[in-house]
Amino acid sequence: MKYCKKCGMLLEDTQDICIGCGRDVSDPESTSEFPPELEEEIKSQKEKEKAKNGLIIAIIAVLVLLAALIGIIVVQVSKNAPVEEEAEELEEESEEEALEEEPIESEGELKEEEASESSKAEEPVDNREVSDDLGSYYLVGNVYDAMGNLMFSTLYPEEFGSIEANFDYEKYSDLFPMVMTCVVSNEDNTLRLTYSSPQHFWYQNSTKGKSRTNEADLDYYMSFLSYDGPQSYIEALIKQAYAGAKKVELVETKEASESVRESLNLLIKEKTKKLTGDIGDYAHIGDATTYATGESGSDASIFKYHILDASGKDVFCDFFVPVIYNTFYYANDQIGDQGSVTEWMPLCVITYESGNQETYEFYEDAFTVFVNNSVASKEFFRVNEEYGRMIKEAVSAKTTPPVMDEALLSTITETIKSNTKLSDTNSEIYNFLSTPDKELKTFSNTAHRVTGPADSKQAFYSETKNSVFITPSETEYPGKEYVDLLEE
Numbered sequence: 242m243k244y245c246k247k248c249g250m251l252l253e254d255t256q257d258i259c260i261g262c263g264r265d266v267s268d269p270e271s272t273s274e275f276p277p278e279l280e281e282e283i284k285s286q287k288e289k290e291k292a293k294n295g296l297i298i299a300i301i302a303v304l305v306l307l308a309a310l311i312g313i314i315v316v317q318v319s320k321n322a323p324v325e326e327e328a329e330e331l332e333e334e335s336e337e338e339a340l341e342e343e344p345i346e347s348e349g350e351l352k353e354e355e356a357s358e359s360s361k362a363e364e365p366v367d368n369r370e371v372s373d374d375l376g377s378y379y380l381v382g383n384v385y386d387a388m389g390n391l392m393f394s395t396l397y398p399e400e401f402g403s404i405e406a407n408f409d410y411e412k413y414s415d416l417f418p419m420v421m422t423c424v425v426s427n428e429d430n431t432l433r434l435t436y437s438s439p440q441h442f443w444y445q446n447s448t449k450g451k452s453r454t455n456e457a458d459l460d461y462y463m464s465f466l467s468y469d470g471p472q473s474y475i476e477a478l479i480k481q482a483y484a485g486a487k488k489v490e491l492v493e494t495k496e497a498s499e500s501v502r503e504s505l506n507l508l509i510k511e512k513t514k515k516l517t518g519d520i521g522d523y524a525h526i527g528d529a530t531t532y533a534t535g536e537s538g539s540d541a542s543i544f545k546y547h548i549l550d551a552s553g554k555d556v557f558c559d560f561f562v563p564v565i566y567n568t569f570y571y572a573n574d575q576i577g578d579q580g581s582v583t584e585w586m587p588l589c590v591i592t593y594e595s596g597n598q599e600t601y602e603f604y605e606d607a608f609t610v611f612v613n614n615s616v617a618s619k620e621f622f623r624v625n626e627e628y629g630r631m632i633k634e635a636v637s638a639k640t641t642p643p644v645m646d647e648a649l650l651s652t653i654t655e656t657i658k659s660n661t662k663l664s665d666t667n668s669e670i671y672n673f674l675s676t677p678d679k680e681l682k683t684f685s686n687t688a689h690r691v692t693g694p695a696d697s698k699q700a701f702y703s704e705t706k707n708s709v710f711i712t713p714s715e716t717e718y719p720g721k722e723y724v725d726l727l728e729e
Contacts, residue, residue, distance in 0.1 A: 246273055369718040376699075376712030376719070379610060384423055387647060388654040392621045396614040396691065396709055397425045397434055398607045410645035413457040413464040414441040415632045416586075416666070419625050419645070421617065431596040432604060436615045439588045439670060442466040443524055450578035461525045462632050462642060468585045471540050471564045478590070479558075485551035497541035497561070500679040505539040505588075508669050509565040513537040515665065516567060524582040529575045535568035557601040559593040561612050563673075588670055591615060606694040610711070613677040613692040622667045623657035624650075684726035691726055700726040 257267040265271060382404035384393040393406065406423045417439050426433040443465050445453040454467040468474070472491070479489055496502065513534075516523070520532050541563045548556040566585035573579070593608040595601035628645065635642040643649055663671060677683055677692035684691050684700035689709075691700045696713040701723035703710075709726075710719040 246271055367721060371720045372717050373710060373712070373719045375714040375717050376710055377606070378719075379607075379614075379709045379711065381707045381709065382423075382425065384421070386624070386650065388650050390620040390624065390654060390657070391618050392421055392624075393423055393436065393438075393618060394614075394616050395423070395425075395436065396610050398604065399708060401425045401427050401432065401434070410628070412440065413459075413462050415462050415629045415636065416441040417625050418462075418628050418632055419621075421621065423615075425611075432600060433592070433594045434608070434611045435590070435592040435594075436611075437590040438617050438621065439586055439674075440464075441586050442468065442584075444468045444583040444585065445524065445526075445580065446582075447578055447580035449580070450576065452580070458525070460636070462636055463525070468566060468583050471542065471562045471587070472544060474564070474587060475544055475546075475560045475562060475590075478560075479546065479548065483548055483550050483556070486548050487551065487553065488547070488549035490547045491544060492547050493545040495543045495545070497543065497563070498678050498680040501563070502539075502541050504673055504676065505541050505563050505565065508673050509537050509539045509567070511669055512565065512666060513567055520569070523569060523571075524584070526571055526578070526582065527573045527576060530571050530573040533570045535570050535581055537565075537567045539563070539565045554596060555598065557595050557598055559605070559608055561589075561591040563588045586670075588674060589615075589617070606696075609681070609694045610692070613681060616675045617671070619661065619663065619671060620657060622663055622671050623661060624653055626664060626667050627653045627656050683729045685729055686724065686726055689726060690729075702726055 257265065378399040379396040380399050380401075382393075382395045382397055383391060384404060384406040386392050386408060392408075395404070397404065402425065404423055404425045406421060409420045409422070410418065412418050412420050419438075420440055421436075421438040423436045424433060425435075441464070443453070443463050444467050445465065447453075453465040456465050457463070458465065472494075476489060479486065483489070517534060522528050522530065523532055542561075544560045544562070546558040546560070548558060550556055564585060564587050566583055568581055568583040570581050571579060591612050593601075593604070593611070595604065628649075632642040681692050681695060682697050684693065684697075686702070689702050691702070691709050691711065693700055693711040694713075697711050698715050699712050699717065701710045701719050702708070703719075703723045705722055710717075710723060
C-alpha cells in the first residue's frame with residue numbers, strides 16, 4: 242500500500258493514477274509509505290534529531306580541543322619551565338578562540354530563555370475549533386423572594402421559557418410553614434419542569450378515638466394527611482392536577498441511585514435517633530401519652546406515568562419524590578385512645594411533564610439535570626426556620642401565629658443575615674437536597690457547580706449568557722466566551 246503525496250489517498254501498490262486527485266503516482270517520488278501528515282511529522286522529527294545530534298557533536302569537539310590543549314601544556318611544563326609562559330599564552334589564546342565560538346551557542350540559549358519567559362507571560366492560545374453539535378445548552382435559573390433573598394437555583398433547557406415561582410406562606414406546619422413551587426415550561430405549555438419544596442405532614446390512625454387525616458389542626462398548626470407510601474401521595478397530586486383524568490397508569494418505577502438512597506436512609510436514622518432520645522408530647526396527643534417505636538423508613542424512586550387527561554390528550558410524566566417517615570404506636574389512658582401516629586415529609590416533588598412521547602423521551606436527560614441541579618438555598622431554609630420559630634412561640638402562648646406579610650418578611654430577612662446557622666434537622670435536609678447524585682459527573686470551578694446526565698464528559702459556563710453547555714463528547718467546544726468547568 243502507498244499514499245499519494247498530493248492528496249493523501251491510500252492506494253494499492255499497483256495503481257499508477259491517484260483515484261483521489263488524478264495525479265500520476267507511478268513515480269515513487271509521488272508517493273510515500275505514510276500519510277502526508279504523518280510523513281511531515283516524521284520528517285520534522287528527523288530534522289530536530291539531526292539538529293540535536295549536530296549540537297552534541299559540536300560540544301564534544303570543543304571538549305576534545307580543550308583536552309588536547311591541556312595535554313600540550315603538561316608536556317611543555319615537563320620539558321622546560323620557561324615554556325610554561327608560552328603554554329599559558331597559548332591556553333589564553335585557545336580560551337579566547339573558544340569564547341569567540343561560544344557566543345553563538347550562548348546567544349541561542351539566551352533567545353530560548355527569552356522566548357520561554359515570553360511564552361509564560363502570554364495567555365495560552367486556545368486553538369480549539371468551536372463545535373457544539375453534541376451537547377445541550379441549559380440556562381441558570383434563580384428565584385428570589387420579595388426581599389431579594391435567593392430562594393432557589395436550577396438549570397433548565399434554553400428552549401424553555403423563564404422560571405416562575407410561587408410562595409405559599411399559609412401551610413399549617415411549624416417546620417415548613419412556607420412552600421415554594423417553581424415552574425419552567427415552553428411557550429405552548431406542552432413541556433413542563435416543576436419543583437416543590439419540602440412539606441411536613443402528620444397521620445394519626447386511632448383504634449379507639451378519632452383518626453386524623455386530610456385536615457388542619459388550627460390549635461397546633463399541624464397538617465394531617467394519610468400516608469401510604471410515595472406512590473399514593475403522587476397519585477393524589479395527579480388527581481388534583483388532572484381532575485377528571487380518564488386514565489392514570491404507572492408505567493415504571495425506578496429506584497434512585499444507591500448513593501442517593503444511602504444518603505436518605507442516613508438522614509432518617511439521624512432524625513429517629515433524636516426523636517427517641519426525647520420524644521416529649523409527640524404529635525400533641527397529650528402529656529400522659531406513652532409511645533413505642535414502630536418503624537421508620539425512606540424512599541427515593543422515580544415514578545413514570547402515562548395520563549389520559551379529561552380531554553383525551555396524552556401526558557407523560559416523571560416524578561421524583563424522596564420521602565422520610567417515622568411511625569410510633571401510642572396509648573393514652575386519660576383520653577382512652579390508642580393507635581399509631583406517623584410524621585412524614587416529602588423532601589421535594591420534582592416533576593417532568595410532556596404532551597408528546599417523542600419529546601418526552603428527548604428531554605429525559607434534561608429532567609436528570611433539573612433534578613440534580615435544583616437547590617433550595619440556605620436562605621430558604623433560614624426563612625422557614627425563623628418563621629416556624631415564631632409559630633411555635635405563638636402556639637405555646639396560645640395566641641394566633643403571625644401572618645406573613647412584607648413587614649414580617651423584612652424582619653425575618655434581617656434576622657437571617659445575622660444568623661445563618663440551621664437547626665440539625667433543617668441542616669441535614671438541606672445537605673441532602675443540595676448534594677447531587679454521586680454516581681453522576683459533577684463539574685465545577687470556584688464559582689459554579691454543575692451535574693450532568695449519565696453520559697456527560699465536559700461542561701462549560703458563560704457568565705455573559707448565564708448559560709451552561711454540557712456534552713457527552715470530549716472534543717465539543719462552545720467558544721471562547723465559555724470557560725471550562727473541571728470534573729470534580
